């Protein structure tokens with residue numbers, strides 16, 4: 361079969377590789393759609409992990425079951441439509457024993473961990489381990505494969521708003537209008553909030569407008585904290601979400617929420633520069649609640665698929681580019697340019 365492989369920094373090549381064997385307790389999936397994720401881009405820029413040269417990336421996957429392992433007869437059938445998300449937890453660490461699977465100490469990531477081939481390929485094996493400890497759900501009837509693959513970046517956004525209890529009338533500030541920031545706009549609005557979004561790049565501000573924020577701020581033109589205070593009559597926002605990898609905006613987020621407001625650190629910072637500076641007195645005297653969100657419980661993926669089926673976001677609003685498997689190198693370069701939102705690869709004709 362054909363697959364795209366990481367071969368070096370900023371290097372991904374499409375070539376012929378052996379078909380994955382059918383696991384006796386697993387499935388072979390014909391990949392129909394696979395999204396390019398920010399984490400794929402990070403790995404592409406840095407090159408494969410040691411020991412993972414030739415790794416097939418891709419973890420925002422949807423497809424059709426082509427073959428069913430002996431042990432799964434009756435549970436799955438050829439033709440079943442499935443969506444897959446990347447996390448595979450160990451099942452026995454401190455966190456797994458409490459059901460906090462996304463925080464597993466030994467998390468394996470499909471498309472990244474050596475031995476866990478991803479979805480930029482014509483076919484991929486879904487092993488028994490992935491079915492047991494990973495995240496695989498059926499596509500709701502009528503949901504497109506592209507929408508099914510889009511259900512992967514959505515669950516962590518849903519989890520963030522569940523933790524923050526985003527509610528009717530809340531003023532929510534989303535900093536960063538990449539694909540994740542745009543999903544935050546959509547989810548916050550669905551929960552009844554009003555949204556201000558901040559984004560430096562003009563093309564991305566135009567794309568973000570499709571999700572219906574009340575205010576779009578260019579922080580290179582206007583001071584973000586002042587813009588939020590203006591918007592809220594001097595009070596400050598209820599919730600600020602840092603959906604970007606910039607430490608300075610975390611500092612702003614603490615300054616632009618009201619007392620007892622919430623700040624969500626959603627985007628990771630660069631590994632080489634993870635430190636951030638926050639006004640401790642503002643957090644203390646203002647009783648500001650600040651927390652991180654990373655990945656999600658598997659059940660949130662099921663909810664994301666359901667919400668996609670209910671039309672929470674129009675796939676065409678978020679998918680700005682679609683490429684064939686052969687065009688995967690171009691898909692990565694396009695995603696890296698930052699004028700796109702979600703870039704999708706469709707290895708089989710839809």
Ligand SMILES: [Zn+2]
Pocket residue numbers: 397398399419420512513
């Ligand atoms: Zn992803």
Ligand SMILES: [Zn+2]
Pocket residue numbers: 449450451452453454455456463464465466467
């Ligand atoms: Zn674990």
